[in-house]
Amino acid sequence: MDKKILFNKCITLLTSVHRVTHELTQNAKSESITPVQYKILEYITVSQPVTPSDISDCQHMSMSNTSRELKKLSEKNLIKKISDTEDRRKQYICLSKDGEALMNEAFAKVELRFLDRIRNASKEDLQEIDRALDILQTKLFY
């Protein structure tokens, strides 16, 4: 196995993944939030509850900028902040009802486009895709 070839293949896939992600998500997000805010909400959606520090780490942004964006999301009533009862410096961020609704809507659009993308795949194709997703998730994109 030539690792150089594997590298190139991987780069090609990365490029394709980014292109397809854009196709799946374009116009999915509400216009009331910025791209960064959408990414934050997406992260909260799949990982809630999370702390501002978690968001800062995972989204690669400074605590100050994270705090600013969370404040804006809070002002738009898309998230709730809950203080930790043990360590009162900490906060837990969750989606509000509005936030959930907004993300459900966005995810529904993305799912529709995803289903359209695999529309013509056979049963065997789907199983191969499923298996390939597992392998890459565990062995490469862990």
Place this chain on the structure above:
Amino acid sequence: MDKKILFNKCITLLTSVHRVTHELTQNAKSESITPVQYKILEYITVSQPVTPSDISDCQHMSMSNTSRELKKLSEKNLIKKISDTEDRRKQYICLSKDGEALMNEAFAKVELRFLDRIRNASKEDLQEIDRALDILQTKLFY
């Protein structure tokens, strides 16, 4: 095959791919260019020669903003513009020597990190990864 489960698995992989991409590429790019400029150079690298219109389409930015960024890249001597002899409205963009050097350096850093990531993979793992990349490339991220 439950397509809903497949969708969720796919979203999880997309998230992982974006995280890993960030890990592989962070600090790989020269500090003399902006993220958007790096993405443009990356696209030129794998697809050259390309026209400004190609870049505009594929990077999802307006022609005017594309033109501005290409001008900056040109001023930094990272790209060359070549006019089409047949249709003098058209241009072909290629990397300059400096541009190639800059991208080679960036790709080398990314490759090192990639190799480190698959350091502990067995021969069988690598073959599975290779096969999985092929499948996803052709059947999902086409």
Place this chain on the structure above:
DNA sequence: CCTTTTACTTATCATTTGATAATTAATGAT
């Protein structure tokens, strides 16, 4: 020819994002 379309450019403005420093409040360590 004359008009329309295409490819690209320039200029300008608003918004978003990134970076930095200073501050508050709670906790941990000695």
Place this chain on the structure above:
DNA sequence: ATCATTAATTATCAAATGATAAGTAAAAGG
């Protein structure tokens, strides 16, 4: 009790990006 550390906030500034409008030059289509 004091000092250091942690978690988060606020304020401010600069830079990058996105959006829009107007303009140039070449080509294409009557």
